Amino acid sequence: MKAGGPYTVKAIQYFKGPRPLVLVIELDDVMFGDVWVCSGQSNMQFTVMMGFNSTEEILAANNYPHIRLFTAGLVGSDTPLSNLDRVEQPWSVASAASVGGGMWNYFSALCWFYGRDLYDTLQYPIGLVASSFEGTPIESWSSPEVLQKCKVNDTLSKIDKLSVNHLNNIPGVSGDHQDSVLWNAMIHPILNMTIKGAIWYQGESNTDHPDSYLCLFPAMIDSWRSSWYLGTGGQTDPTFPFGFMQISGNVPGTDLGYPEIRWHQTADYGYVPNPKMEKVFMAVAMDLWRPDSPWLTVHPQDKQDMGTRLSLAARAVAYGDKTIRFQGPFPSSLELGTNTIIVKYGEEAGHIEVRSTGGFEVCCSSVKNTCDAATATWVEAPMVHAIRPNGTDSVTVSTDNCHKIVTAVRYAWRETPCSFKQCAVYGMGSMQVPLPAPPFIMYMRVPHG
The missing domain is CATH 2.60.40 (Immunoglobulin-like)
Known part of the structure; x- marks a missing residue:
């Protein structure tokens, strides 16, 4: 179906017999376009209401009715779920109400600004699915097969269970930081949704144990790609584009966890795409840190620049615009x-x-x-x-x-x-x-x- 809308979609079923019956289901206001999944930890969960110029940005959302939004609820599971156990925000038309849903609820600021910038360029419908959970390590978002490949045992047996939550100063439940629990509850249930690609902002909760990220991040991307391809019956590209924010700063100091995560996010190349991370794009955020953030220094408020930088990279890598200059000097x-x-x-x-x-x-x-x-x-x-x-x-x-x-x-x-x-x-x-x-x-x- 050609991208566009709104359309009306009808499903008709005929029942034969002594008394024939026709069942008609009609769906109005249906859009066809690109769906992007936005995942990670608190900097992805960080909402528009919490960022710079929030009042103006929320009101401006009324100008984008062809963008549709969905937010998964925060929940973990020890086993893979077929359906989301909780929905924070059902599919909604972009508006001041659906974008300005409150602190840490909806809608994700980075996801919104990224999708809005893409829409301004593409001029066809964009669907945004926010599935993120504050203070969580990459192990929680990875399948057991990925953890086995990277020889990772239970994350919480190796790191201080409280340090993950303390890092972002946001209360959390230790069970939601266990291996694979968010893969099971917040990714596996949406694998039947055909998507264009995914973006990711995570890594702060791995700065206490950065070495395993070198294996885990590329392996998780590969796993998500193959799983979405299978889950949608081949409708999702098995090499779909995957974008990420290179993590920003937190506090001044010489701790090496943050720079090592940034380096490992690129598979130690320093840039993407690269031979180990094909069709992957990124944006740098280390210069967007401010000491006066009311949400603690680990949470930069300037998600607008992040969205602009990341959408620029997406135009080059995900949409194939060879004229786009999207990488900083290397x-x-x-x-x-x-x-x-x-x-x-x-x-x-x-x-x-x-x-x-x-x-x-x-x-x-x-x-x-x-x-x-x-x-x-x-x-x-x-x-x-x-x-x-x-x-x-x-x-x-x-x-x-x-x-x-x-x-x-x-x-x-x-x-x-x-x-x-x-x-x-x-x-x-x-x-x-x-x-x-x-x-x-x-x-x-x-x-x-």
Whole structure:
């Protein structure tokens, strides 16, 4: 059926016999378009009412009657369910009432702004299904097969059961953080719904045990794809596009859980799509942290910019628009100079903008080609200047703080790398959307001799 609407759909059944009967069921106001599932933890559950300019944004929802909304209720289950045990918000026409449903209820701010931006571009109906649960780890959203593949045992036997809830300062039930309980109760029941794709904002509750994320996240994406394909009888693409927000910050500090999760979210490539995560797209959020968020620093209020950045990536990856510039600058090479390193960005990054000089570090090692904690330390490498020779942008950082061998460079490797929209390096995306450079770590290879 061609995307559009509203349509009227009739289902007619004839009953033969001595007294023939005709049963007619008529559905009005039916839309045909793309359905996106929005899942994750509290930053996905965070509602429009809680964000920036909430009054204006909620009223503006009245202008989008061709967007339809659904919110699953918060519930877990030890076994896979065929139907949702609870519905927070049944299918609703987008309006001030359906978008402004209250704190932590409906509607998801990121899901809304993402879907609204897509609608503004596509100009055909969009369905948004919010299925998220605050304070939950990825293990809760993963099938038993994924956990077995990644050799993960019960999450709560390995981490402090209270720390997950304490992280977001939101009450939670420990049972809803057990392995697979949200896969069973909030994903499995909707696998018969044909979808265009899914977006994801989760990871904060895995910062206490980030190592397993490297296996779990790509495996969960693959599992969701194959399960939705089977659940819809082949109507959902078995490689459907999957987008995610790279997690934002929380508090200033040197804890490595957050940067390690950001890195593992990309399967340690630093960018997506990549060979291990095909048809996956992301948006960077580490620069949207603010210390004055009334919902605690782990919950950025600026979900509008998140939605814009993520929808831009979706237009390129999910909808195949090759003209879209959707990624922030990513380094192509490193060049060692005299007490400096030149970080070179490829032409595909476009012209870079420097907003601050911090965020770069070098690994200072006593052994070539290694950055082992026993023989090396990370030291700050402040930016000296930025240049654009021969059409290639680059930044030069100082290595004066290292008096040994520089073996690696990393960027934005902090829980909270910068203040609001003031990370060091940005590029200009399509639609004049500034895009922050994502975190990276790159190694210098020095010939042995």
